[in-house]
Amino acid sequence: MDRRFLTVLGVSLVFALVVSSVFYQMTSKGKGPAPTQTDMRDVVVATRPLGIGVMVKPADVKLLKVSAEAFPKGGFQKVEEVLDRPVISNILLDEALLEGRLAVKGSGLGLAPTIPVGMRAVTVRVNDVAGAAGFVLPGLRVDVLVTGHPPSGDSNMTTTVLQNVLVLSAGQAMQSDARGTPVSVSTVTLLVTPTDAETLTLANGEGRIQLVLRNSSDEGIEKTPGRYVAELYGSARRPTAPAKPSAPAPKQVAVVAPPIAIPIAPPPPPPPDQIVVIRGNQKTIEIIPKGN
Numbered sequence: 001m002d003r004r005f006l007t008v009l010g011v012s013l014v015f016a017l018v019v020s021s022v023f024y025q026m027t028s029k030g031k032g033p034a035p036t037q038t039d040m041r042d043v044v045v046a047t048r049p050l051g052i053g054v055m056v057k058p059a060d061v062k063l064l065k066v067s068a069e070a071f072p073k074g075g076f077q078k079v080e081e082v083l084d085r086p087v088i089s090n091i092l093l094d095e096a097l098l099e100g101r102l103a104v105k106g107s108g109l110g111l112a113p114t115i116p117v118g119m120r121a122v123t124v125r126v127n128d129v130a131g132a133a134g135f136v137l138p139g140l141r142v143d144v145l146v147t148g149h150p151p152s153g154d155s156n157m158t159t160t161v162l163q164n165v166l167v168l169s170a171g172q173a174m175q176s177d178a179r180g181t182p183v184s185v186s187t188v189t190l191l192v193t194p195t196d197a198e199t200l201t202l203a204n205g206e207g208r209i210q211l212v213l214r215n216s217s218d219e220g221i222e223k224t225p226g227r228y229v230a231e232l233y234g235s236a237r238r239p240t241a242p243a244k245p246s247a248p249a250p251k252q253v254a255v256v257a258p259p260i261a262i263p264i265a266p267p268p269p270p271p272p273d274q275i276v277v278i279r280g281n282q283k284t285i286e287i288i289p290k291g292n
Contacts (some may be wrong), residue, residue, distance in 0.1 A: 007167075040065045043096050044076040050091040051170065052114055052138055053211055056082050061097065071223040074099040086113045114168060120197040123189045125202045136170045136188055141216050144190070144200060148207025158210075159226030161203050164219055212283060 089101040103113030144162040273292040
């Protein structure tokens with residue numbers, strides 16, 4: 001065999017070995033050591049979707065093995081740590097339960113743990129149309145409109161009473177009608193301030209409530225004048241006179257009545273001149289006319 005061919009073949013093999021060795025070292029640096037059994041940890045995950053207000057039970061959770069690097073912050077390693085704790089944020093299937101999504105054990109049932117301090121949850125009854133055809137879901141934000149007859153108006157009007165209100169829950173509830181027959185009605189629970197709770201309760205009792213969906217990122221508050229029924233048919237809105245400021249009470253001025261002028265009677269005319277004439281036992285008086 002040709003010596004030159006053997007030399008080229010040997011050099012090629014050496015060069016191939018060097019390239020392979022360098023490539024292996026470069027690729028092996030990016031890979032960490034395979035996780036061992038000691039690097040795995042248990043984490044509590046949900047066996048089904050858990051909604052707001054659900055009390056965690058043993059059938060709702062299970063343990064899953066994950067690497068130490070993949071263990072979520074705020075996660076739990078024991079099932080006993082999450083039992084009988086209310087859910088305050090929706091949890092998906094096979095999602096890890098976190099401390100921030102559960103209320104303290106014993107804080108109450110249902111929606112009570114989800115209500116922040118200083119706020120109130122008010123449930124109102126709506127129909128399919130008023131509930132935005134079923135699209136009002138927990139976590140969304142809505143405006144509350146009320147339609148009714150204002151005391152100072154000539155006809156019904158619709159006005160916006162609350163804006164940017166958070167929906168806590170929405171669903172069906174069983175109520176009895178006038179005959180006592182149970183019927184299914186739609187209800188929505190809203191998170192409001194104590195003052196807005198009074199407004200919402202009054203609106204629910206005095207008029208018809210309509211919920212209007214809004215973008216959750218839109219936090220603007222619009223000033224709306226409301227709409228009367230007559231405006232729907234082209235009639236102009238009657239101008240409302242601005243409230244006049246109350247005038248100060250007039251000062252009490254003592255009025256002195258003018259003195260009453262009493263007419264003075266003219267003096268009587270002077271008596272006429274008289275002449276007394278005595279003749280014997282007779283006495284006569286003769287009047288002397290003036291001018292003589």
